[in-house]
Amino acid sequence: ETGVTQxxxxxxxxxxxxxxxRCSSQSGHNTVSWYQQALGQGPxxxxxxxxxxxxxxxxxxxxFSGLQFPNYSSELNVNALELDxxxxxxxxxxxxxxxxxxxxxxxxxxLLVL
Amino acid sequence: xxxxxxxxxxxxxxxxxxxxxxCTYSDRGSQSFFWYRQYSGKSPELIMxxxxxxxxxxxxxxxxxxxxxxxxxxxxxxxxxxxxxTYLCAVTNQAGTALIFGKGTTxxxxx
Numbered sequence: 001e002t003g004v005t006q007x008x009x010x011x012x013x014x015x016x017x018x019x020x021x022r023c024s025s026q027s028g029h030n031t032v033s034w035y036q037q038a039l040g041q042g043p044x045x046x047x048x049x050x051x052x053x054x055x056x057x058x059x060x061x062x063x064f065s066g067l068q069f070p071n072y073s074s075e076l077n078v079n080a081l082e083l084d085x086x087x088x089x090x091x092x093x094x095x096x097x098x099x100x101x102x103x104x105x106x107x108x109x110x111l112l113v114l
Numbered sequence: 115x116x117x118x119x120x121x122x123x124x125x126x127x128x129x130x131x132x133x134x135x136x137c138t139y140s141d142r143g144s145q146s147f148f149w150y151r152q153y154s155g156k157s158p159e160l161i162m163x164x165x166x167x168x169x170x171x172x173x174x175x176x177x178x179x180x181x182x183x184x185x186x187x188x189x190x191x192x193x194x195x196x197x198x199x200t201y202l203c204a205v206t207n208q209a210g211t212a213l214i215f216g217k218g219t220t221x222x223x224x225x
Contacts, residue, residue: 002159033212042118042202042215043158056211090157092213101206102148103213105157 002026004093004106012112013081021076021109023091031055031094032074033103034066038087049074086113116141120203120216129225133190137203137216140184144205147179148213149188152200161201162188193223 003026013019025032031050035043045058049068063079072093078085088110092103117140127133135149146165150158162177164170164186170177176189186205190197200218207214 035213040217042204042217043213045207045212045214048211056207056209058212088157101146101210102160102163104160105150108157 002093002104002106004091004104006089006091006106006109008109009107010110010112012114014114015081015083017081017113018077018079019081019111021078021089021091021111022073023076023093023106024073025091025093026095026104029093029095029104030072031101032068032072033092033094034074034076035090035092035105036060036085036087037090037108038084043090046076081113083113086111116144116207116214118203118205118214118216120201120219122217123220124222125219126222126224127193129193129195129223131193131223133193133197133221133223135188135190135201135203135219135221137186137188138184139186139203139205139214141205141208141214142181142184143208144214145208145210146206147177147186148204149175149177149186150202150204150215151197152202152218154199158202190221193221195223195225197221198223 033048034046047057164177204213
């Protein structure tokens with residue numbers, strides 16, 4: 001267990017709806033990254049939050065947005081859901097390991113868009 | 115587009131054998147390299163990280179890095195059926211913020 005938690009575990013939405021996914025980082029970690037993993041693919045980087053600011057963003061449209069709170073927990077919001085948004089959404093928190101950032105993943109939220 | 119390439123497999127080895135998993139990456143600016151294991155329906159679990167050229171050993175696992183060839187590998191000695199999973203290679207982007215993943219190699223260890 002990494003100490004990273006995510007909620008909910010599973011979610012079913014319909015096209016056009018909005019969804020909010022939540023993540024609590026591992027104790028002592030101040031950085032949270034979000035990834036999307038489609039079936040049979042590797043995770044794709046959505047964005048990273050460091051001390052409540054966006055610290056990098058992947059190739060995802062603006063309808064994917066996020067927040068980080070003072071306790072370093074984070075939310076991923078997706079507006080105007082599309083069928084292709086169906087995927088496993090992974091949150092990873094970062095800490096210092098031998099001076100480098102190592103990302104530890106939570107259990108994920110599986111989103112199905114109908 | 116920065117890429118990480120892995121042979122998708124499946125790679126099949128008998129119990130007790132050595133499994134060799136390979137990965138190449140395109141961004142010469144990548145500084146950190148990771149191997150994650152992912153069981154079906156689960157999230158990725160960190161196995162190894164390596165930052166310097168050469169070998170790094172941890173139990174039955176050895177990671178090898180060659181930055182000149184832009185090549186990372188993972189050796190699993192004395193493979194066990196419980197090692198059957200998808201192995202994801204990941205490298206950091208130049209900013210060090212994102213992990214860029216390959217599609218993963220599926221390993222099957224038969225008893």
